Amino acid sequence: MDLIDILTSAAFWAAAIRIASPLIFATMGELICERAGVLNLGIEGIMVAGAFAGWIAVWAGLPLWGGVAVAFAAGMAFGLLHATLSVPFGLSQHVVGIGVTLLATSLTFYTYRVVLPEVSSPPKIEAFQPFEVPILSQIPLIGPAFFAQTPLTYAAFLLVIAVALVLYRTPLGLAVRAAGENPQAVAAQGLSVTAIRMGAVIVGSGFMAVGGAFLTLSAFDSFFFDMVNGRGWICIALVVFGAWKPGKALLGAVLFAAFDALQIRLQQTPIGAVVPYQLFLMMPYILSILALVVMSRRAEVPAALMVTFNKGER
Amino acid sequence: MRLEPIANPGILRRLGPPALAIAGSFLVASLLALIAGGNPFAVFGAILKGAAGSKFALLETLNRATPLIFTGLAVAVAFRARLWNIGAEAQLYAGAVVTVMLGTGALHWPSLPLLVVIGVTAMLAGALLLLIPALLKTRFGVDEVVTTLLFNFIFLLFVSYLLEGPLKDPMGMGWPKSARLIPEARLPRIIDGLRLHWGFVLALVSALVLWVINTRTTLGFEMRAVGQNAEAARFAGIPVTRVILKTALLSGGLAALAGFSEVAGLKGSLTLDLSPGYGYTGIVVAMLALLHPLGVVVAALFVAAIFVGADAMSRALGVPSYLADIMLASALLMMVLAILLSKFRVVRD
Numbered sequence: 001m002d003l004i005d006i007l008t009s010a011a012f013w014a015a016a017i018r019i020a021s022p023l024i025f026a027t028m029g030e031l032i033c034e035r036a037g038v039l040n041l042g043i044e045g046i047m048v049a050g051a052f053a054g055w056i057a058v059w060a061g062l063p064l065w066g067g068v069a070v071a072f073a074a075g076m077a078f079g080l081l082h083a084t085l086s087v088p089f090g091l092s093q094h095v096v097g098i099g100v101t102l103l104a105t106s107l108t109f110y111t112y113r114v115v116l117p118e119v120s121s122p123p124k125i126e127a128f129q130p131f132e133v134p135i136l137s138q139i140p141l142i143g144p145a146f147f148a149q150t151p152l153t154y155a156a157f158l159l160v161i162a163v164a165l166v167l168y169r170t171p172l173g174l175a176v177r178a179a180g181e182n183p184q185a186v187a188a189q190g191l192s193v194t195a196i197r198m199g200a201v202i203v204g205s206g207f208m209a210v211g212g213a214f215l216t217l218s219a220f221d222s223f224f225f226d227m228v229n230g231r232g233w234i235c236i237a238l239v240v241f242g243a244w245k246p247g248k249a250l251l252g253a254v255l256f257a258a259f260d261a262l263q264i265r266l267q268q269t270p271i272g273a274v275v276p277y278q279l280f281l282m283m284p285y286i287l288s289i290l291a292l293v294v295m296s297r298r299a300e301v302p303a304a305l306m307v308t309f310n311k312g313e314r
Numbered sequence: 315m316r317l318e319p320i321a322n323p324g325i326l327r328r329l330g331p332p333a334l335a336i337a338g339s340f341l342v343a344s345l346l347a348l349i350a351g352g353n354p355f356a357v358f359g360a361i362l363k364g365a366a367g368s369k370f371a372l373l374e375t376l377n378r379a380t381p382l383i384f385t386g387l388a389v390a391v392a393f394r395a396r397l398w399n400i401g402a403e404a405q406l407y408a409g410a411v412v413t414v415m416l417g418t419g420a421l422h423w424p425s426l427p428l429l430v431v432i433g434v435t436a437m438l439a440g441a442l443l444l445l446i447p448a449l450l451k452t453r454f455g456v457d458e459v460v461t462t463l464l465f466n467f468i469f470l471l472f473v474s475y476l477l478e479g480p481l482k483d484p485m486g487m488g489w490p491k492s493a494r495l496i497p498e499a500r501l502p503r504i505i506d507g508l509r510l511h512w513g514f515v516l517a518l519v520s521a522l523v524l525w526v527i528n529t530r531t532t533l534g535f536e537m538r539a540v541g542q543n544a545e546a547a548r549f550a551g552i553p554v555t556r557v558i559l560k561t562a563l564l565s566g567g568l569a570a571l572a573g574f575s576e577v578a579g580l581k582g583s584l585t586l587d588l589s590p591g592y593g594y595t596g597i598v599v600a601m602l603a604l605l606h607p608l609g610v611v612v613a614a615l616f617v618a619a620i621f622v623g624a625d626a627m628s629r630a631l632g633v634p635s636y637l638a639d640i641m642l643a644s645a646l647l648m649m650v651l652a653i654l655l656s657k658f659r660v661v662r663d
Binding site: 039041081085088089090091092094095096098099100102103105106107109113114117229230233234236237240276278279281282285286288289293296297310 | 315316317346349350393398400450454455456457459460461463464465467468471472474475478479594597598601632634636637639640642643644646647650651654
């Protein structure tokens, strides 16, 4: 199969959008945290917890959207933990984040074993099915690629619009951005930097968990221990790549997913026969590092990212 | 609320919160054990028995502590200089790969020089692996947390390629596994008949050496100065970039020794499951040790005992062994909070 053939096929772009969806949720979550000034390295573990929480809730009888809500709530709980330690106590965001990832991951695996002690393969659920948007899905190429996805994918794109609108068009968004740029000014306005930052971390963590839940409720129909597999760390790179802007981050996620979809397909071409498959699997991670290096030159990093704020301190 | 520094914290103020953090992690684990239907006393009894109840159990704990001392030291030296090396896992595998490349017959030397050359080369490999993210940090300002994490995934895929390609054991019945080391390349047991190898002694010596570096050398002083306040260190004429790079070399080298010791001392060959996350657990070890090299030895023994004990407990009582991971993750979070509370007091306003 030719490269041109791959890039012009609807199936390829449909796969790219599908692969991008969990990344979009989690990237938006991380972006919200970082715009408020908090680096959230709990993302990887929160995605694991979200993937499990959403799936187990649906397995226990909740509707699919109920599963999404449970995942969101689980993410918020870990977000509250992260926020409490990193914002009012001002502990190292690096250490707290790694700790939250370790805790969320181990709690998830423990709960899995407690709830399902004797299963060799995890039970399956009835996952989200593709929904063809009337009229739009009939457009050649674009229709089947973009408008025959599952509802959760549409929700991911709507989330980007919502995040952009809130961040740039509302007083709340202004306060969040200011908390990440100039917390002293926020405090001078009589607003609580602590409350804004904690709120951003809690809500952002909720979206990370929904990103995880996309894997179990939409992309697949079951939960596996290593299914998140570094996606959280990739999302951190995507936020940098997107220069902390929702639209650019979305573009980055889709581009990244397209590369991922491409490497899967290239493995089946004559190139894949000579190049070891591990090299293809490495590409997403290498690409993330390259993106970080390239973007670092003109990064517009929030000025107060990772800067703790103590009231009364100048 | 506000945080107020305590001028002269007493002994109770300095040691109380860390002790409470350890107690807290036991409490968390007890609650979760109850949820899983286990009696906490029975659970911790089984963990203690599994970790130290017999000569075999005790040796298993010491063996498990060995790689954790190395990765704990690697993290401790890096974190002290505020170089966030989360890539000890990859550096461990770098050391393991070098051990297999040199130790399976490439060099036919007497044991001692062979082991020295393998150990030094392994350290070099780990050091170089961390040098890349460190350079990306100092040259481009790229956050090393993310790059070292991503390197873990990249390097593990590289090891997977090696084990299915160049390093694959031709006699391995198709399993992705390296050939076995030649006898000269194995770290011998300390005492005949006891399943404990010289890697454990090497780990203790490494901790001692790092303690000397930290307290008695210029580099040790510079690393701490950079960690406390890089700007002030630069102002005081300390070559911050070079100190960070030296720290990276030291940290990566220490983590690589974990891989060397596991392959040459314990396993004798390399597989993809050589490390069940020793690189990440090293972070917990280092934080529990308050980044002190000698404390790392104690913390590694504690963490190893929990892991070894939890495996035995899980077999006996059916409570999932992930209880150990939860306990250590919560201990990590509570310990960072405890360190803060031993220096600051919380004031309501």
